[in-house]
Amino acid sequence: MVAPRTIALDAMGGDHGPTVVVEGASISLTRHPAMEFIFFGDERAIAAELEKFPDLAARSRTLHTDSVIAMDAKPGHAMRRGKGSSMWLSIEAVKKGDAHVAVSAGNTGALMAMSKLILRPMAAIERPAIAALWPTVHSECIVLDVGANIGADARQLADFALMGAAMARVLFHIENPTVGLLNVGVEEVKGDEVVRQAHTWLKQTSGLPLDYRGFIEGDQIGQGSVDVVVVEGFAGNIALKTAEGTARQISQYLKDAMTRTWLSKLGAVLARGGFKVLRQKMDPRRVNGGTFLGLNGIAIKSHGGTDALGFASAVDLGYEMAQTGLIERLAADLDTFHHRIDQSAAE
């Protein structure tokens, strides 16, 4: 295995292809000078972009392919026809050990399906999850699953808790991250049997490498009540998109309010330093990237429409995760937990 500093990039993914991917990599490189890159995609298009960034070019290789997964391709179609595509090859580089993490801004469904097929779920995992970084009033938290699957049973939810905790340990440098289970109320009687069973397991199993805080409600996510929020993928995806939509909606309100009268406009000019801070806080590019957790390798999904700064956030995230023994540690955590659950079921 190479040193955990090589990033495989699907140069053709996303709405803007190599333009954004190459510039994004160059931004990440200034932050993490030890990074190395392998670009997969159209050699000439990539070379044209790399010319603009000689420092990056010096630390990069390009592997040519003509095959690209369309942003609107059905996952099934992408799987049948996508072998040899820039997306496929970047994931395969992780599988082969040529790279430590793959990042793509391409089609989410195809990336998920290919990552599962190529990297395979970890032995103890029935269902991988997509984890999102979510900004809070304090800093950030991790929310999963935000859409890898629809529905989850109690054991899968408990596995999500362990997977999220492993990621939080790496990113937030906390040994026992706090974990909450998203529900329609905080009382023990709330929710269906599945969330209540997961709650019982997480509460009663001793020695888990996390600090389980019980049920939380949707309004506590952004308050930063816990480091890791666990939810099945349908509700998790809807929560994520709803929060994004609400932020956009309030930005629109704010813009309208600040251009209403000349006095508001003048005030907005004077307060522009404050507004700049606000925009940075609300900038979705800061926390760009969903991580596929539960596979034998790390694959990161960047938003398809993001710019170079946003893509760089996704690359940074992958790099930080590659620096640690995330997967090995997670495998050990899952083994311990499943063993205890099976034991208590047998008693």
Next chain:
Amino acid sequence: MVAPRTIALDAMGGDHGPTVVVEGASISLTRHPAMEFIFFGDERAIAAELEKFPDLAARSRTLHTDSVIAMDAKPGHAMRRGKGSSMWLSIEAVKKGDAHVAVSAGNTGALMAMSKLILRPMAAIERPAIAALWPTVHSECIVLDVGANIGADARQLADFALMGAAMARVLFHIENPTVGLLNVGVEEVKGDEVVRQAHTWLKQTSGLPLDYRGFIEGDQIGQGSVDVVVVEGFAGNIALKTAEGTARQISQYLKDAMTRTWLSKLGAVLARGGFKVLRQKMDPRRVNGGTFLGLNGIAIKSHGGTDALGFASAVDLGYEMAQTGLIERLAADLDTFHHRIDQSAAE
């Protein structure tokens, strides 16, 4: 039946009891001078508040009870012990025809359970839903179910569409409200079998009194893409709470940003007219109140922690719904739809 202008109020519900309920009613009365009220609860406490509002006192009756449902009571307990409580009696007034709508800021679970038991679901309805008014960049939309039940089958989701459309017709004065089904993507292959079946029915059944627009994602709710958003109660509740939390989080960011430097502070002072408009736009009191749909009578839940202005919004909502033949029209819509579904199943 009395004229649809009498509102039954649970005077003891909510965190502040008669103080907020009576003042809230007085605010609603200034907007709708034909309103009449029946207050249920502690006679002396209610009288002490009514003294402050002689116009309201002149249009009100009070029916005394000592029994109050605690805000943290379990619904089951409330049902067994709550007969004769202020909440129970206010719903019963609707059942008896003494009032046309009941409003309570009390315990949601208890109010839901009592409303179901006393008013009974409409003949065609398997599951009532809680509908919320949701602010959008244009105006408002209706989202249901936001937590009456966990999970829903395809027919129940389609019923929610009809119930939401009936409410939208009343509140927004649109004959064929637009309806979207909340999902994890807009393509037809997205989601589980339940949402896809509901989608097919809503798309293919002709003559429904609504304009079905297909799947929508969470970020489209606040954009006002449709008048009515349909979702099962677990994800719907999480979406609602997450949006509330995101709004609160951004308010916090904004406050921090505007007090950062003296220039920002000065700017914020000059722009205070704009900020006032923003606060009004974001004011959760404007759209306070969840409506129980699908029962033989109208029961409205106000937020427990709201103030008089927020409670007045819930009373206004109930009054507007009571002015129309909402339930009769909805019963007819449901009959037609179920008949067509059964027909197409038999073909």
